[in-house]
Amino acid sequence: MSKETTDWWRGAVIYQIYPRSFMDSNGDGIGDLKGITQKMAYIASLGVDAIWLSPFFTSPMKDFGYDVSDYCDVDPIFGELADFDELIAKAHQHNIKVIIDQVLNHTSDQHPWFKKSRSSRDNDKSDWYVWVDAKPDGTVPNNWLSVFGGPAWHWDSRRRQYYLHNFLDSQPDLNFHNPDVVDALLDSVRFWLDRGVDGFRLDTANYFFHDLELRDNPPKQEVVEGSIGVSLDNPYGYQLHLYDKSRPENIAFLECLRTLLDEYTGITTVGEVGCDFSLKTMAEYTQGSNKLHMCYSFDLLTHDSSMTHIHNTMTSIEEGLGDGWPCWSMSNHDVERVASRWNDGKASGAKSKVFMAMLLSLRGSVCLYQGEELGLPEAQLEFEQLVDPFGINFWPEFKGRDGCRTPMPWENKSTGGFSNNQSPWLPISDLHLPIAVSEQQGDRHSVLHAYRDFLHFRKHHPALISGDIEFLFSDQDILVFTRTHDEEMLLVGINVGDQGHFTSPLSYEVKDIVMPEGLRIGQFENRKLILPSNSVYIGKITKTTI
Known part of the structure; x- marks a missing residue:
């Protein structure tokens, strides 16, 4: 197979789909896999090369799918495995690759592995998670903090130990120092490769290993806004996270993962890297041909939209990247939509177009988040409408992630054409209806057409791609x-x-x-x-x- 075929991901444009909010095919108010398949022609019309699906695996949905309880099945709210197979086939008919989210760092506390692990200290999965005794005074093992607030340790009364969770306490971290854990996770990756996926987006790709000595993280010498996209209202941003993530052992795991992926043809990976030295980590994780294919960081997901910041970010990664490869994104399911974030909260079609042209002209691959092609602003929700535990914990200083996750507006009507259910899982934003897909389709000067036209224009200019x-x-x-x-x-x-x-x-x-x-x-x-x-x-x- 040609290098052009196997290296399709270099300079590719990847369209991120948040399944809960893309299209509801069965009227339950929640988007699903059949809904995505129904909209595949629209996705193809954009001119993107691939789609990235946020998690659709079996889950209690405490963190809306990023808490997996079965790595090898589809949650019933999204459909079943046959629906996924149909989606893959439809995407490939349109020459669109399919990348799926892999949440390897942690599982749900409802996963059978964790249920077995917490049942005793001497079962065959007792060491599959990070269990640590309390200090003599009963307090937590060290000063590590959870991204979602509070200590990264949760007491379990059955084992009478603490377990590590970098996110919700219902998302216990797996113990990557145990080779049986690594083997089980690689088996789950193979399951989806055999079903025809073209790649994986690795959630929190620098979190897999923890320091075995459990050393305390030092304080930051200078506290700067933006660590993994959280506000300084969250104490997580006050530590230099040297020991709870971005550990050197991560490299060996990524090499092991790449060995598996290389058994298949044309597979790619894009790793999410959030840390205080993300550009350095991106370079380490993508250099050579034996780790990740590409990484993206939070460096363009901040509030700094200055071209000086863009220049400095690009220069930093170019200087240290070697033969590695970056992937850039201005929006995703975790941050305020770029149309608002980079324009003082006020969406502007003209700004959306020029930022789009900037992003698609830089060196690297690109992730576009659903609705970005419409210039959607952040939806404004009341506290009573929130479902995101992150937002609920830190309201009102941080309003959470629900504002960027509201349903896709397909039509200018009450349900936005997303569903025939009058009460979808999140409300349709009134700000979005006037700029729904149906409203922009016939306007040659709309943001939607600017995206389509530029994406097709870009395909004719190899210099902009690679x-x-x-x-x-x-x-x-x-x-x-x-x-x-x-x-x-x-x-x-x-x-x-x-x-x-x-x-x-x-x-x-x-x-x-x-x-x-x-x-x-x-x-x-x-x-x-x-x-x-x-x-x-x-x-x-x-x-x-x-």
């Missing part, structure tokens, strides 16, 4: 760089500000190329790049002058 990148200039609003692949060299200019700008003379001769309709387009004149407010310019460099 080319090298060189940054020429950046400030708060402006980013200028080149992308080069073989004979194609492109000049890219981005202005995300509300004022026009022009650059100093550049040492290039540039020919205009036809840009997608619906974007505000800059110009290249007299060796200067002229960028109106919220505009994009991409031109073909024909000559470099001195």
